[in-house]
Amino acid sequence: MTLEKNSRMTINDLPIGTEIYYRGDMANNPGFGVITGHGKNTVDIRLEDGRIQRRIYVIMFSTIDTGDGLSRFVTKKAYFERREKQLAKLMQRIEG
Numbered sequence: 001m002t003l004e005k006n007s008r009m010t011i012n013d014l015p016i017g018t019e020i021y022y023r024g025d026m027a028n029n030p031g032f033g034v035i036t037g038h039g040k041n042t043v044d045i046r047l048e049d050g051r052i053q054r055r056i057y058v059i060m061f062s063t064i065d066t067g068d069g070l071s072r073f074v075t076k077k078a079y080f081e082r083r084e085k086q087l088a089k090l091m092q093r094i095e096g
Contacts, residue, residue, distance in 0.1 A: 007064040014043055014061060021065070021079035022047060023072045032076060045073075 014020075014035055022045070024030030031051070037044035042055040062071040065082035 007062045009058055009061040009063060011038060011041060011043070011058050013063075014038075014058060019076035020045060020061070021074050021076055022053070023069070023074075025069075025072070 016035055016037065018035045020033050020035060022028075022031055022033060029049070031047045031049055033045045033047035033051075033053075035043045036046045036052075037054075039055055041058050043058060043061075045053045045056060047053070056073065061073045061075075063075065063078055065071050065074040065078040067082060067086075071078075
């Protein structure tokens with residue numbers, strides 16, 4: 001799946017206090033967090049478990065959660081929108 005061009009975010013879309021979801025990878029657990037600082041086209045994040053990620057490029061964020069590495073950082077809202085769609089599909093399959 002490819003991301004739509006307009007799904008990428010800018011520094012203005014990610015003010016301090018924005019809640020995010022980090023998908024994680026093989027070496028890092030996923031988790032929710034909040035943007036705590038800005039740099040030039042970068043943000044700092046404090047995750048709920050206490051980890052701090054610094055200088056994450058804004059280009060890494062997306063308004064659409066694809067559920068894979070293309071959307072490693074998304075807003076908390078985008079994460080839950082995808083989750084609700086997935087749960088609806090599951091319930092539809094269960095109910096027949």
